[in-house]
Amino acid sequence: DAKTTQPTSMDCAEGRAANLPCNHSTISGNEYVYWYRQIHSQGPQYIIHGLKNNETNEMASLIITEDRKSSTLILPHATLRDTAVYYCIVRVANAGNNRKLIWGLGTSLAVNP
Amino acid sequence: DVKVTQSSRYLVKRTGEKVFLECVQDMDHENMFWYRQDPGLGLRLIYFSYDVKMKEKGDIPEGYSVSREKKERFSLILESASTNQTSMYLCASSMGGPGIYGYTFGSGTRLTVV
Numbered sequence: 001d002a003k004t005t006q007p008t009s010m011d012c013a014e015g016r017a018a019n020l021p022c023n024h025s026t027i028s029g030n031e032y033v034y035w036y037r038q039i040h041s042q043g044p045q046y047i048i049h050g051l052k053n054n055e056t057n058e059m060a061s062l063i064i065t066e067d068r069k070s071s072t073l074i075l076p077h078a079t080l081r082d083t084a085v086y087y088c089i090v091r092v093a094n095a096g097n098n099r100k101l102i103w104g105l106g107t108s109l110a111v112n113p
Numbered sequence: 114d115v116k117v118t119q120s121s122r123y124l125v126k127r128t129g130e131k132v133f134l135e136c137v138q139d140m141d142h143e144n145m146f147w148y149r150q151d152p153g154l155g156l157r158l159i160y161f162s163y164d165v166k167m168k169e170k171g172d173i174p175e176g177y178s179v180s181r182e183k184k185e186r187f188s189l190i191l192e193s194a195s196t197n198q199t200s201m202y203l204c205a206s207s208m209g210g211p212g213i214y215g216y217t218f219g220s221g222t223r224l225t226v227v
Binding site (some may be wrong): 017034040041042043044046049101104105106107 | 117133150155156157203204205215216217218219220221
């Protein structure tokens with residue numbers, strides 16, 4: 001199973017872009033990269049996912065390198081409410097309908113005023 | 114607004130008690146999951162279910178069981194609660210089938226066993 005490596009913590013100034021890196025050097029060709037975040041005392045929240053192309057939605061952008069060994073989640077204009085733990089996850093597809101996600105410890109992002 | 118609802122936000126139980134944690138989703142999702150989250154250990158999968166009456170063990174099933182009698186409800190059971198089961202418990206659901214779907218999580222139940 002592919003594992004991910006993320007920095008333990010990061011800081012960002014309010015209003016600036018937050019760029020959160022993730023390494024997944026053992027990812028295989030059919031594995032997707034997912035990003036979730038967890039605000040204190042709440043359940044994780046889905047942000048975005050991708051396979052090889054860059055993706056953008058209303059929350060964030062996901063940039064995946066051409067060799068797929070790393071990715072970056074971009075919050076274009078970070079706000080105080082973006083302070084959370086961000087998880088980068090590689091999807092493992094099991095037989096049938098099972099869709100287990102392997103969670104690491106994530107990056108604790110602090111957005112400062 | 115679609116959601117996953119966990120019956121209790123905080124729970125305190127005594128050692129040896131049988132504990133039921135309830136989770137209900139209103140999205141008609143096939144898959145449901147129970148995780149526990151502990152500092153320094155991240156989210157660990159206890160059990161999951163991909164259909165009514167179906168269940169599979171996750172990474173740490175010992176001391177737990179589950180029940181899924183209806184599609185929308187997935188219960189986690191601690192047969193005899195112990196202090197090392199003090200944790201944050203998170204329920205999640207996702208669509209089934211061959212597509213790529215994200216998880217929707219509940220707000221969590223913080224269980225303390227004394």
